[in-house]
Amino acid sequence: MRQAAAAALHYTGVLGAYRRALHRRRGLILTYHRVIDDRMATAALDPGMYVTKSTFERHLQVLRRTYHLVTIDQMGRWLAGQELADRPPCALTFDDGWADNYEVAFPILHRQAAPATVFLITGSVGAAGMLDWPQVKEMERAGIAFGSHTVTHAQLGLCNSAQIRQELRESRECLVARLERPSRWFCFPKGSHSDIACSIAREYYAGALTTEPGWVSHGDDPFRLRRINMHEDMTRSAPLFAWKIALLR
Secondary structure (H helix, E strand, O other): OHHHHHHHHHHOOHHHHHHHHHOOOEEEEEEEOEEEOHHHOOOOOOHHHEEEHHHHHHHHHHHHHHOEEEOHHHHHHHHOOOOOOOOOEEEEEEEEOEOHHHHHHHHHHHHOOOOOEEEEOHHHOOOOOEOOHHHHHHHHHOOOEEEEOOOOOOOHHHOOHHHHHHHHHHHHHHHHHHOOOOOOEEEOHHHOOOHHHHHHHHHHOOEEEEEEEOOEEOOOOOOOEEEEEOOHHHHOOHHHHHHHHOOOO
16 A cells, blocks of 8 residues: 555655655655665565665665765754755764675765765674674775764663763774764664763764654754664665655655
8 A cells, every 4th residue: 555655656746746845944864774685685684674785776866866965974064054955965874883884885875976874883893794993994985974873782761871971982982093084973772862861972972863753954952863764664665765755654
């Protein structure tokens, strides 16, 4: 039902016009985790944790027609009125730092000169299935930004002040020591945050991202920014993707 409705609205242009009207003064932040080779997509994998290579390529084709692709730092400057964009800005963000961000997503991003931001669990860099530092540095040299996703992937909304501060400070210090241009932005693992976590984050970062669905606009709290999560089962076609970023149910 959703596929049929999305296709009808997409191919008649109605969905695109609706989306453009909504985003006239808004920005878009998309959440990805893994981008995998199409042959790896099996029923054993949670479709909420990945998109396939071909799906990701379709996403970029749709986005390039309507949006100005930016890093999360550029999005932050746009939200603060410090940077202009001739089209609605869209930031591609990747949570955790999976190895396939380098193996599959990075060649596509590089080929299309598309900026993105990867939020690293700094304590997991180099672990099996995750990015290692040489890969991170190669991606950074090519224009990919890297921000913090804590040291241990702790759900900060469930942590005390001392634990929150340690996760925020140590992950930031690691990125500053390792990278040439570490992002000044933070991403809450699993979106878990609290007033205390947001308050402490302000001491170390320029802003922070949640998992609350929605667009972003001028005047939003920069430490509780909304994103739209990309799932293979919900965004595998261009019409479904357009439906998803229009926040239709």
